[in-house]
Amino acid sequence: MLSERNEIVVQAVAKTRPEPGADLVNWNVPKPGPAEVLIRVSAASICGTDMHIYSWDEWARSRIHVPQILGHEHAGYVESVGSEVHHVQPGDYVTAETHIFCGTCYLCHTGNAHICRNVEILGVDRNGTFAEYLAVPASVVWHADPRLPPKAATVMEPFGNSVHVVMKAAVPAKNVVIIGDGPTGLLAAGVARAAGAAAVWNVGLLDDRLEIAAELGAHKTINASHEDPVALINRLTEGLGADVVLEMSGAEVALQQAVDMVRPGGRVIAFGIPARPLSLNTADLVFKEVELLGLVGRRIFETWHQAERFLPQVDVQRVITDEFPLSGWQEGMDKLLNRKAIKVVLYPGQ
Amino acid sequence: MLSERNEIVVQAVAKTRPEPGADLVNWNVPKPGPAEVLIRVSAASICGTDMHIYSWDEWARSRIHVPQILGHEHAGYVESVGSEVHHVQPGDYVTAETHIFCGTCYLCHTGNAHICRNVEILGVDRNGTFAEYLAVPASVVWHADPRLPPKAATVMEPFGNSVHVVMKAAVPAKNVVIIGDGPTGLLAAGVARAAGAAAVWNVGLLDDRLEIAAELGAHKTINASHEDPVALINRLTEGLGADVVLEMSGAEVALQQAVDMVRPGGRVIAFGIPARPLSLNTADLVFKEVELLGLVGRRIFETWHQAERFLPQVDVQRVITDEFPLSGWQEGMDKLLNRKAIKVVLYPGQ
């Protein structure tokens, strides 16, 4: 019951001090407001953003206010709903869009709620999902697909990144290069294949990850440690270049490589986030009439609908390499930081 | 007559040696092939590309083979046509698309002839228009609008740049920043206004040029020597940023400024060509979901049709500041290099 829950104390992984690291702490279960939903979190997964906050890099220092619970990816069951919430019921199996939008700014007004001027991100600007309970506005709750177990449902949010990127790239009948062997890059291989790409070529650094890309749908994988991806793509396309390049690594050289390997009139998606400004030969953009599109998050909720439709063709669980009870979070984080894990799922209830 | 003309020697401005400068030389009138058209050039105008070739900069050294006649902008009358040319007749008043496309490569096949893989540019890859006669393939000939005198018709090619940029920017009901006070940037003010922009703000460095932008349609002009355009645009848009920014200067700082002043979800057109790779904070592109579109030339011939339709609203002659007989080419070139002239028209027949 909502009123009683209000007093319950649960465990959570939180940033408690403005320095590297995080702690497993006790936390009061929040009381949801009239337009909010309280979710009992069954599964939560660790994203690159959580790693930035854990590592306390420059971006994290400028954005995060402690103390705060980490995490934004999750799936669970509705515990209770506020008085003004009508489309969600206690017991519903849910996840949520992690960009909490205001609904009234110019960007929300014009179909761009995911880049809302007043956006608050779970686990970044407010308490996150690495806890047994989570309160979110009803406006961001998404009814999870009942075909999916919680560990898959928690991956739907980053899978939505992959879907957003591929859909914006417009891939049918095109050859598509994907740079990056993180979970969104690997899942993008599956989405690109399902969305009609004629050829999907994944570029990465780790062979075991590239094998997963191949399983998910890549026609060919390229280990950039061993061969020059620009030269290879040029050869594969008889000097023309690829129709579309999805830059999903954030590596400093990757965007220039993307511009170098895309064909005239082609499209480059910038999704990976470089740590600092990079050098780019923008004359190439001009002479080749390249479209370079920055993308972030997912369209709310268009991408969520699309993501569900791709599920029969893309096994989102294929990127889950490790599962821990919440108390095992440190091991999961360490494996991710060492690139020994791809996607780590935590179980707060355990 | 074609056979007789074949022997005639005319004056031309040509690059004769691989070093800075150019010369007024005697040149044999070319004999057009079966699919070509011989044009008697009434007017030709000097473009930034000609200035690069004259100055013999790095790009010019890598691309130009001497000896070669300079120039690509022009207007004139058809002198004769080859045996396989049917839609152009001797006496027709014409100008021409300056990107000579092959018609059979992948890019030509898919509606992108202006970035043809085998493109040859007049005055860059083959003899140009700073001469009394010019032979071009019939496929690039454009019947000039009879409303226009030759000095206006020769400007239709760079005007097409402005039209291409504005049309790709999709400006109706939007506020539009134009960076650059060269002829294409100034004309873009007129096109943006005619094409339905709600506000047109031109950024430049020279007040006399910004006055022309205002006359052509800019609601506001900003001299970047005196005020910070990014701060000003932010203030004008209440912190949101402009819907669209057209970077038409090629200045090294301009593209980052464009990204800084565009709103989330907005569009930046990269048309200006920086002299070297530049530093760009591409994380801004990502977080703001900016579309950065490189553009070059004009669509063949869609842009030409559109350009004619904008003529009643945009006085293309407003950017012509100087006119010379062909023999006065050096003075025109000097004024352009010193930014004392905007668009210089040469009259080869005089």
Next chain:
Amino acid sequence: MLSERNEIVVQAVAKTRPEPGADLVNWNVPKPGPAEVLIRVSAASICGTDMHIYSWDEWARSRIHVPQILGHEHAGYVESVGSEVHHVQPGDYVTAETHIFCGTCYLCHTGNAHICRNVEILGVDRNGTFAEYLAVPASVVWHADPRLPPKAATVMEPFGNSVHVVMKAAVPAKNVVIIGDGPTGLLAAGVARAAGAAAVWNVGLLDDRLEIAAELGAHKTINASHEDPVALINRLTEGLGADVVLEMSGAEVALQQAVDMVRPGGRVIAFGIPARPLSLNTADLVFKEVELLGLVGRRIFETWHQAERFLPQVDVQRVITDEFPLSGWQEGMDKLLNRKAIKVVLYPGQ
């Protein structure tokens, strides 16, 4: 105060019986819910939809439940707001989107709230605006432009129709035919001109209305009583056809005319609503590759933002021909039914 207002009785124009006509009745001021806003209506205007309900035609009989207050176009001041309303304050000058959307269906989720599966239209599915007070969900409230008096602000909703139609037609550098001389057709002339059309040609039946189209921006007007618009458009376009035709009359012959006068590859917007199924030569659609786009309402709130941006160029008040206190509603309705008025404004507070 909300609690006191709850008891107040005001005058309203309502459909009280399932038959033609309407009545001026006394009505209890509604009490807004927690997510609602109570608006004191300064001005309301009569739309074609109100005329259908008044006349009690087949559509009205199938859709309307009596008793119900008529009207949806309006402008006024916020009297009070519910406890969950935060972005609107008492005293705010407002109007509202008249399509009340659910926010949670597939169409709302994917950027199409204006065709929400559960839409309720003011004055159609719930009590409307022909009354001194009106309660609407806060989600549809729009802050009216302070430049506009209430009689202009009430016209922003149908003006939004014109804007939606023109923006979807993509008019820059195109020639545009507008069929229909009702208020949305006339205003569309102004919008098309402001949005960059190269030529705007309005087709109607009444010369005095076509004069208004010309004042608002039409380059040419065509009285279809006197000349065949298809033949004329063909002549004006040298047999090619118009780039875009906006069918905003609902006349039975108009859509076939639109298809006949549009050029191959052109676009026809169907906005007018014919009284019954009509005969259409759809082979013409195929052979000419015509795009026939049905449109209704306005995009929420993208179109509202665009509409405000066009205000400096389009005098929306130009279509207001008559103004009455609410008690004069019958005269206004009669003039509209006899096509003696174009847009009639009622003042409920008077």
Next chain:
Amino acid sequence: MLSERNEIVVQAVAKTRPEPGADLVNWNVPKPGPAEVLIRVSAASICGTDMHIYSWDEWARSRIHVPQILGHEHAGYVESVGSEVHHVQPGDYVTAETHIFCGTCYLCHTGNAHICRNVEILGVDRNGTFAEYLAVPASVVWHADPRLPPKAATVMEPFGNSVHVVMKAAVPAKNVVIIGDGPTGLLAAGVARAAGAAAVWNVGLLDDRLEIAAELGAHKTINASHEDPVALINRLTEGLGADVVLEMSGAEVALQQAVDMVRPGGRVIAFGIPARPLSLNTADLVFKEVELLGLVGRRIFETWHQAERFLPQVDVQRVITDEFPLSGWQEGMDKLLNRKAIKVVLYPGQ
């Protein structure tokens, strides 16, 4: 040798009299002009257009001038080329776009050569492919994919119809209904699946054809003789309607069915050509904001490139049911008219 070939007499299927039927006749091999290519036809296939001409229906009577060789689908080898032809060589394995475009009209200028104002269609406006030799302008010659035998290469032209329709429908993550069990409708099932559709539902009248649709990729087939496709699609989509409906039958009721079964905001492609104007409830188009796009032919040559890219996923030969030497044309035509055959290939050289 060209000069010798000029005298050779070959067999051809031609319409010789303005009445139903056709004849196997002797015909002089044409001499190609300087910009033409002479093709020795290895295989040609019969299209619905040929059936209209054979049957001498109203459309055929108004368009066809006798005597004329029938047929436009084909594949073969280049025998000789005109003096101005450079990108095609004798011996090349080719087929051709069947819409011969002028290259200089407004539609050709703006990327719509397939609806060229001066279009001439092979076998409709000039001699066709049901003959051992065929002369076509070099501008329409397409190098056939060497992976394909002639009987598959001749099907690439109608396969291009399917590709054009599906690409314009933008199917990734969408559910797609295809109405029509002719060869283009069946092949569209394969293309829709390959191009990323989430669900493909084919509607037809013949179970054996629907089985082919299923083999090519349809998730579900619906025999409209036995069940109401509108009711079924509504049920499958929980009352929302399908995202996209491809009307490829030309049946008189089909377009209204398409509008009835598409969801609000959805897209209907009109590709099938009804024999006469039909009754359409266009108010449905308006209230549902349906996009109804007429399509014909294929984009030149964008669709051809796309079609080749879909070949690994779509077995175009699956719709070929019958093969005859040219002399067996009558049997093939009869089977098609009786719907006993789907695609009939003729071998002129045999």
